[in-house]
Amino acid sequence: MGKLDNKLAVVTGGGSGIGRAITEKFAAEGALVALLDFNEEQGTETVDAIKAEGGKAQFYKCDVSDSAGIASTFDSIKSEHGNVDVLVNNAGIAAVGNLETCTEEELDRIYNVNVKGVFNCLKSGIPQMLENGGGSIINLASIASSIGIPDRFAYSMSKGAAYTMTLSVATDYVDQGIRCNSISPARVHTPFVDGFIAKNYPGQEEEVFKKLSATQPIGRMGQPEEIANMALFLASDDAAFITATDFPVDGGFIKIKK
Template identity: 55%
Template sequence: MKDKTIIITGGASGIGLAMTTKFAQEGGKVYFIDYDQKNGESVAKDLSSKGLDVHFIQGDVSDTSAINTAIGGIEGTIDVLVNNAGVSHIGNLENTSEDDFDRLYKVNVKGIYNCTIAAIPKMKENGGSIVNMASIASTMGIPDRFAYSMTKGAVFAMTLSLARDYVQYNIRVNSIAPGRVHTPFVDGFLAKNYPGQEKEMFDKLAATQPIGRMGRPEEIAAMAYYLCSEEASFITGGNYPIDGGFLSLKM
């Protein structure tokens, strides 16, 4: 990644932060886009103090105009785009309001459209790699994840379409399908919904993966890095589970 220009969305926390850190540590010039200005500025200050080449852009991936301005303002070509930003929702069809549905669509689906269409002209010049954050929910039914699964299924389909359309420009497009990953979102969810029972519920969630634990953000970041590296130059149009055996070993 040395001297390459990388864009990572949702790059200020959780999996996104692990990606921002990993790509920068490997010598990349990383522009990370995040909605949370305070946290984004803090991350940029911290990583820059360690000698890493990182640049924070405050922005909402669902805002077409803002994203066009942000990505259009990046000088030169773009080598890597990681569409990581996303939001979640718990509920079946009847528990999903129109506002819930629209909110998830705008961030998880339209957000990828906005960022990719803004970046693709800069990527066509020299080729590059795009990684989209899908989910195990892209290809299997998970209870009470109606809107979330809808968006992640769309991410998987967009990945296949983009890979087919842009292979001629030497742009590789893949997606990652994580299982449960231990991020601040998980801790916040447990604290809100199971006060006093956080450890018990955490252990239950971790045990749903056959490997017996949740994933770590750094493990997802390592997969993203590999798919964007020259070592993966023969890989495009794939969806890669990193789920502790959830899809293949679950009984």
């Protein structure tokens, strides 16, 4: 038996990187996964790959920053598959810059996806979990939620919000069977990271990749599957006694100084 047999899981940003690893892991453990993503090509490809392996998944194209669209998507999921048991708020975007270089437009862009996007999914997912008598929520925070990262003002703001929303939801719904935890990755090697480096450091990709990898005390970036393993644990009954907790999966970044 899989650890998520007969569970309905929603994973936002599930078409690539960490989100895809979580989606595939959950499906392999028996969940029916509703994959929410803005990128139709990546989302469809991931669902097709899961089905080819005998797993269960369905793609829903949506923008997490669109509250009406998210509400409609969760309504569709409920009518087609029932109430949500597990919600993973993974969708997110990044930004480089400090307070002085961060524009109002940049701050709004980051806020709309990384903060409002989490809020929208919580707002639609929690009522379904209450009808079920409980559920598990996992928010993707970051090491930037708890320590200062140079030139990441807007991103750090948004991930700090993801962490504190985790604490608030866990506190407000602990008596109603809903657990809410967060995962704080350090740098994880995904297509997102490769694209981020290429966009912000053109011509310096190899040098910057090595530099970013070297900042992890363990000596390398994480792999998406390593974050997915933690997400599976938190989603499953193995973590039934765990809520309101952040789990750094960071190669020692927060605690080990070199």
